[in-house]
Amino acid sequence: MSDTNYNYTVGIPEEFVxxxxxDVKKVFYDSVKVLEKVGxxxxxxxxxxxxxxxxxxxxxxPAECSSNLSRFDGVRYGxxxxxSSDLExxxxxxxxxxxxxxxxxxxxxxxxxxxxxxxxxxxxKAQKVRNLIANDxxxxxDQVDLIIxxxxxxxxxxxxxxxxxxxxMYLSDVYTVSTNLAGLPAMSIPMxxxxxxxxGLQIIGNHFDEKNILKISHxxxxxxxxxxxxxxx
Numbered sequence: 001m002s003d004t005n006y007n008y009t010v011g012i013p014e015e016f017v018x019x020x021x022x023d024v025k026k027v028f029y030d031s032v033k034v035l036e037k038v039g040x041x042x043x044x045x046x047x048x049x050x051x052x053x054x055x056x057x058x059x060x061x062p063a064e065c066s067s068n069l070s071r072f073d074g075v076r077y078g079x080x081x082x083x084s085s086d087l088e089x090x091x092x093x094x095x096x097x098x099x100x101x102x103x104x105x106x107x108x109x110x111x112x113x114x115x116x117x118x119x120x121x122x123x124x125k126a127q128k129v130r131n132l133i134a135n136d137x138x139x140x141x142d143q144v145d146l147i148i149x150x151x152x153x154x155x156x157x158x159x160x161x162x163x164x165x166x167x168x169m170y171l172s173d174v175y176t177v178s179t180n181l182a183g184l185p186a187m188s189i190p191m192x193x194x195x196x197x198x199x200g201l202q203i204i205g206n207h208f209d210e211k212n213i214l215k216i217s218h219x220x221x222x223x224x225x226x227x228x229x230x231x232x233x
Contacts, residue, residue: 008145008216010035011045016149016175024199027192028150031201034223035148035216045140045147049132053178056133059113059126060181065103066110072098134182141206146216149175151188151200156231175202185210189217190226198231 012032017025036042072078074094081093099107113122140147152172179186184204191201201220205213221227 007039007041008035008212009041009043009143010216011043011140011144011147013045013047013050013140013147013149015047015050020150020153023194024150024154027194027199028201031191031220031224032148034220038219038223040216043144045143047133047136047140047178049129049136050175050178052129053133053181054174056126056129057173057177057181058109059122060130062106062108062110063113063123063126064110065106066108066114069099069103069107074098130181133178137178137182137184137204145206146209146212147204149202149204150191151175151202155194155197155199157197179204183207185213187213187217189220190229191224192226193229193231196232198226 017028020028032042072095073091074080074084075090079094079098081090081097083097084090084093112118113126137147153174154172157172176186176188179202184207186202186204188200188202190198192199203213203217
């Protein structure tokens, strides 16, 4: 047990907890009690635009994916197919063989969002939402030192469980994509279990504030043993 007190003011976004199911909410607030016990002050905050995070992210990320992965043509970068007959076929076969279904899906969505006639309607609007989300966090960090919330709305799912339902898989990112869009450092640490599957506690810091994220994460793990337990046990 640690006897060190940290006088951090820790924010809990109302939007992160209002729709949580009771099991996850209980585990999360048990973690909040741990932080209160070691001297953290808890403050409820609002991040009103984070509800738009998944929608904005699913435009911005595929667009960047489409642009960045265009270099993987089998000539200079990436997998090179052995089944090509000419240069155009080499590009096609190398990319078909080298990218998985999810990568291909993101490339297609991103190419569409960046195409003529759709750039303003999708990509530009998503970037504007990104700025609104970043401003939300900027205002929040005027009030608090760190922000916490659940990493996902529910317990971890099994590998491949949601591959046939990409929308459900994307929605599980609802609490993390806004952090990415705002360009903020964050980390996830174990905070408990639901039905023998792990739940994560997300700790978000201001720009260049990785030091305090690591400090409070270490402090939390000194007070708990979730990080030593295995799923299903």
